[in-house]
Amino acid sequence: MMTLDQLGLSKGNTPILQNISARLPAGQLTMLVGPNGAGKSTLLSLLAGLSLPSAGGLQFAGDDTRHWTRQRWAQQVTLVPQLxxxxxxxxxxxxxxxxxxxxxxxxxxxxxxxxxxxxxxxxxxxxxxxxxxxxxxxxxxxxxxxxxxxxxxxxxxxWLLDEPLSAxxxxxxxxxxxxxxxxxxxxxxxxMVVHDLNLALRYADRVLMLCCGELVADGPPDQVLTAERVSQVFQVETRLSQGYLHWL
Ligand SMILES: Nc1ncnc2c1ncn2[C@@H]1O[C@H](COP(=O)(O)OP(=O)(O)OP(=O)(O)O)[C@@H](O)[C@H]1O
The missing domain is CATH 3.40.50.300 (P-loop containing nucleotide triphosphate hydrolases)
Structure with missing residues (x-):
């Protein structure tokens, strides 16, 4: 299991990710959703050890990754970047x-x-x-x-997958x-980063929702992807009907 402990990342004076705490349990498919620019790819690059957090840390089965070598990261974590x-x-x-x-x-x-x-x-x-x-x-x-x-x-x-289905x-x-x-x-x-929220509803064991660099929800798909939250975060009015989200 990977544990994200109050992770933060800034570029210059601009915060890109703030105070992200979550767990990625073994044997589970977690889907990461959020609007363009929310910080999804940036979070994946932190979790792959490609950049260092400005705040907080990451543990793998209790092992602090702070001093991991590049080879250790590559042995434990596999990233498929956006196309x-x-x-x-x-x-x-x-x-x-x-x-x-x-x-x-x-x-x-x-x-x-x-x-x-x-x-x-x-x-x-x-x-x-x-x-x-x-x-x-x-x-x-x-x-x-x-x-x-x-x-x-x-x-x-x-396995970190950044929009693997897009193409x-x-x-x-x-x-x-x-x-x-x-x-x-x-x-x-x-x-896995996805933009198709209905795919996340159907396939994910767990969904993390990022907005403006912050984790706004973390839990089972039907509890995270409510019509109210989706409408608010994505600024598109939606409703849930027969287990599917529809925009209005
Ligand atoms: N090196 C950098 N310097 C400054 N800003 C950056 C840097 N890298 C990313 N950003 C900014 O951080 C924010 C998050 O970018 P990121 O690529 O993580 O978003 P995303 O959620 O993956 O978006 P998308 O859905 O469009 O792929 C964006 O506003 C981006 O412009």
């Missing part, structure tokens, strides 16, 4: 293989893990293609396959959610 263009002329296979680098894996093991990840994310037919030439959804599946190798290692405990078609959205369920069953924690 971004790769800057290097690598093939899909080479990008996916990068997922094994933080762990001391033999060449034979890495080759087998890569073959499996390419199949699991339905990109085997793209293995030799340069990643920069792929469509947005194909690039996203490549990044997910890279992270899939990393998060499946025995020591890896937390995926319906079939591959379902595939991604199936992989998430598969990973949950092995006892790992997952924190």
């Amino acid at each position: 971004s263009q790769m800057g290097f002329p690598l093939s899909v296979r080479e990008v996916v293989e990068l997922g094994g680098l933080a762990h001391a894996t033999s060449v034979v093991q890495l080759r087998e893990a890569t073959r499996q990840a390419l199949a699991d994310w339905d990109i085997g037919y793209l293995a030799d293609k340069e990643v920069r030439l792929l469509s947005g959804g194909e690039q996203q599946r490549t990044q997910l396959a890279r992270s899939w190798i990393q998060i499946q290692q025995p020591g890896s405990r937390l 995926l078609d319906l079939r591959h959205q379902r595939q991604c959610l199936e992989r998430v369920r598969q990973l949950q069953a092995s006892g790992k924690s997952i924190l």
